[in-house]
Amino acid sequence: MSATQTPPKADDTGLTSSRPHGRGDRVFRGIAVASGLVIMLALAGVFVFLAIEGLPAVSLDAGAYEPATSFLGYVGPLVFGTVLAALIALLVAVPFAIGIALFISHYAPRRLAAPVAYLIDLLAAVPSVVYGLWGGRELAKNIAGFQSWLHDWFGWLPFFAGPPSASGRTILTAGLVLAIMVLPITTAICREVFARTPRLNEEAALALGATRWEMVRYAVFPYARSGMISGVMLGLGRALGETMAVAMVLSASPIVTLNLISTENPATIASNIAVNYAESTPEQQALLIATGLVLFAFTFGVNFLARYVAGRSDRRMAK
């Protein structure tokens, strides 16, 4: 309070002075800096504590890694399953995300664009456990027929070799649920970069006689490329780490197979943790934490790369 009464000193006439005034300011600044540091510490703490608890599990007795015999043998199939599910999700979600983003930024009538964007954001608001419930009970039941159709017609592809699962609870179904879940974030980022295309570029293309599609292809896409890539990678990060949707759709076993529609499905790291957590000994607990560390390193790398790509495009545009 006393700080308000002291008249400003002579050297303090700068309009946006950032020099601390007295004790109140020092304390306030200290709290703000401390909060920033807490966030950094928390992030470092994630690495440190997972490593402390998890690393001992890298060299346990061979029996602890049932059904595998070593840590790599245990975590390898899980990594495979994680990547496979995420890839299915991206293959499905990315074309839709780009299409919807274009719809919102360039195609939809002005009055429709904002409500559509809101509806897509609502997809992100649905909790993952509800997606899991819906995917495991409703979608799986209805998609089983489609999967056996895939097997009948495309059974010669290794992906659809079957035999198709009667319940429909396969890695393909899980991938589709994941696709719905990554759609909002990828759409949101693509939408933003599409909307940032300079108006002049677009109008120049149209003035040269380009159709709307040619304008999008030659003016919007080149401009938005790195933004699109970072949106896709953020979606990938989301899909890699998603737990409940996969855990509730799949009845998984740690195997490596490209077969997408059979009764035997590979598990993902996250779903494996969620499913096995309840009845675990301290030793298994450490093992699961170690797989969590692998997942964290993986998603951290993907997100890091995504932000780096996005940041690079920002810097280029700023020039």
Next chain:
Amino acid sequence: MSTPTLDPGVAPGRTAVALTEPRLPSWAPVLVGVAAVGVGALLWILGASVAVGVLAALVVFLVALPGWSAAVESRRAAADRLATSLVWSTFAVAMIPLVWLVFTVLREGLSTINVQFLTYQMRNVIGDQQGGLYHALIGTLLVTGMAMLISVPIGIFAAIYLVEYGRGTRLARVLTFLVDVMTGIPSIVAGLFALALFVLIFGPSIRFGFGGSVALSLLMIPTVVRSTEEMLRLVPADLREASYALGVPKWRTILRVVLPTALGGIVTGVVLAVSRIIGETAPLLVVAGATDSVNTNLFEGRMTTLPVFIYQQFSLATPKGLSYAWGGALVLIAIVMILNIVARIIGRVFAPKTGR
């Protein structure tokens, strides 16, 4: 009369050159659309499933309109029409899961919801006895409230640092980047982090609600920082400068001028962040455990939250368990939607009045 005329239609011995390309009439997409729906409906009447009918209608439309366009207009125009149709259909297809999901949850969940379901716990409930999710509601309230208490001050102060103090410094740049990366932490990793932390302190069998709050804070902080930061940046520099000119120190300027101006946006951001973490399952499953009875002590004993309740009942795989899971899902979606709507209303009412 022998002056050559430029009008190609009049000049003898020359073919007419149209000045405009032939175009499809403006009602062409509507006509093709109606025809496509007709084909789909016909298939449906002949016994195909709804999905096949819709798919057939879509394919007919996507082939017929560009085909017609290619015949009458040009290849470029056909490509344009194909792209337009594809973009519209991606949007239409993406609406299917949203509508389907909401419809399913309503259909399966409504019959379960009654007063007992909302006010009973699952303690000693066996067979067909009526149970409920009261304990899960209490757990959700406590765990989420605690997570809010932890992350809102940290998030807001970190944003204040980024906008007001650290502008352009290396620490601020690193922090912005880390917050971005933190947004992508898988929720289960956040749970494992809290668990690893508390296992280190209390031993391997520790499970309590506060651990869940810590895990959720890790997920909530980046959202709060980002939204607060955005709002603080929207506060016009004139306001700050006017305050400095009156001799008000910086911290009072932030507290009395900047924060109140941005309050609406900040509250909206916090509510949206809560609506995001309230549905988190995996971290709580790992660190807060699950129980059948009411537990009001965050620091002692296992604590069930609503999402974990849903998962628990789903895992039982009994008809009753499943109906409870759907009921829980309906309650959870209702809470999330209410929070979303509240956030929008707050955002609209307190929108920063930058215009005059």
